[in-house]
Amino acid sequence: MTKKASGLVAVARLAGVSTATVSNVLNRPELVAPATRERVVAALDELDYVRSGAAVALRTGTSRLVGLVVPDITNPFYAAIAEGVTAAADDAGYSVALCVNHDDPARERRQFELLAQQRAAGALVVPLSAGSSRLSTLRRVGTHLVLVDRIAERDEGCSVAIDDVLGGRLAVRHLLALRGPRIALVNGPRTIEQCANRRAGARKELRRSGVDPDTMTELTVEEMTIDAGRRAGNALAAAGGVDGVFCTNDQLATGVIRGLADAGVRVPDDAAVVGYGDLALATDGPLPLTTVSQPKLLMGRTAVETLVREIGDQVDGGREHQHSATLFQPSLVVRDSAPAT
């Protein structure tokens, strides 16, 4: 079929030059005379030359591979991040090693170990639960880290996140304007940072509007699923006294709407519901859902760019690298035109 030869040496021989020259036309073409360069290029594709990433990695100590560590790739939120990451990585000439850990430390350890072995140039990690100690395996081999959807603490590294406090404020501001102060919050475990922040934003906005945050009805669910939301909706309907519900993700919001409907409370007529995330569910679900939209693709893209910049910094001067923490703003997407009272 195709030629079987491979390696710089074969190319060098065919072009009548040394391997060093071939290497140069590959990496720093400007250093080699146009004439020879042409001969080499000819030989290169005459032989169907394919660089050995392994050899390069061995020699240079780093590969063009970045790890993407997510809890669950079937979750559309993480899938969207992955989309942005792969796109940006493509542009930068990196491969993306997808590591799905299901929040399982054992799995995660093995994956980190593999990344370390491959001498990955870096890793983008989207942590579910916190715990920065887990990252040590990677650091050990000098892999650079970028935290995604979580603000890095001092010296933890770079991070790219979304301002969840602001998101919470936007949601509650909308509900306040639309329906007044009788607001409920349906939230996940507060040990999840995002949940804590969205709640903080909600309370902050209430306070700003002269409403005592403690008057807000709060329901906490273990799993942020549609089913859990439905139960919460049932409970809210039973208790009554609520005109607006802020749910900290779209699944919960979808469930809450159903749970309210079970009890005859109709959305948006009888109550307003706001979700969080702007997943496909918000448009494709039973009802167009008003929700806080996050720039997921952009976050993924930026994570890669941040990592690439960090790697560059390291290489080029040995100069001190300044960790950066990028924070994007969410925005409110109003989808149901709820008739105000």
Next chain:
Amino acid sequence: MTKKASGLVAVARLAGVSTATVSNVLNRPELVAPATRERVVAALDELDYVRSGAAVALRTGTSRLVGLVVPDITNPFYAAIAEGVTAAADDAGYSVALCVNHDDPARERRQFELLAQQRAAGALVVPLSAGSSRLSTLRRVGTHLVLVDRIAERDEGCSVAIDDVLGGRLAVRHLLALRGPRIALVNGPRTIEQCANRRAGARKELRRSGVDPDTMTELTVEEMTIDAGRRAGNALAAAGGVDGVFCTNDQLATGVIRGLADAGVRVPDDAAVVGYGDLALATDGPLPLTTVSQPKLLMGRTAVETLVREIGDQVDGGREHQHSATLFQPSLVVRDSAPAT
């Protein structure tokens, strides 16, 4: 923080043995005496040894990396496959390089090039459009291929797919039993193999039941989206004379239900609709959706296992490898209890 030494030599020195011995305890522990083995192991983690995948790859000519090539990771179908793939790869000790190509040949070429450079052990590709010529870059460097969700032709390699013809039959059988022979098909472009097969199954089942397949109303849409489905639903309602609709994916089905509703045709009361894929949309959408369910995770898992087996075959005897084509069966999930007649 941690020791800075690295490399087999350092470990060997510390343990007072040769590098060959260290290499052996790493790769074939049974060959080395328990006593020395222990010493080596001690040295190994005393030094926080991390193997250089690059060196191994260079030496052995292959790396523990497999490529996963999908058109779009935000599509839940591909995400589910990715889930299965990463799980199985984890178990087998492989990393997964995620390549999202958006059906863009240029992108795909670059990604293949990267995989080839990394000397990936193999690649799992989920092709959107056909065209086996595109795979040549990978073959050139001896990378093994497994086609996913598409049956490989002779000598194309191994494949793992789902029997779409059967899926089409199941869907139509259900509709026939429930509503009789006035059936419509809402399908994507027939150039997509899956679409062609699902249609073929539908027609086959009609024929078996003594219904002329050509009496089936057929609507073809360019993009298999909810919006396109909605328009199809509008059209069907306008034309009338249809009791059951088979849509070749869940998005279309969701849209069709809406489109019918726009015109006052209620599902499941006035008409039955069957989707395909069993995505989250089928349970989380406006209406529980009867749909053809595909074993997506299993397909992903099996793809990895197939690849690993193929690699093993190659290595162990140079024995001829028999390409395999695995075909899984879909099943019908009935979700709406549609009152007959």
Next chain:
DNA sequence: TTGTATGCGTTATCAC
């Protein structure tokens, strides 16, 4: 059972 020696394909440091 263990040690010695060689080479995998590159890059980079020197001479020329």
Next chain:
DNA sequence: GTGATAACGCATACAA
């Protein structure tokens, strides 16, 4: 501008 040549870290054939 270009060519020798020495690593990079490991696996393996062979010798001991």
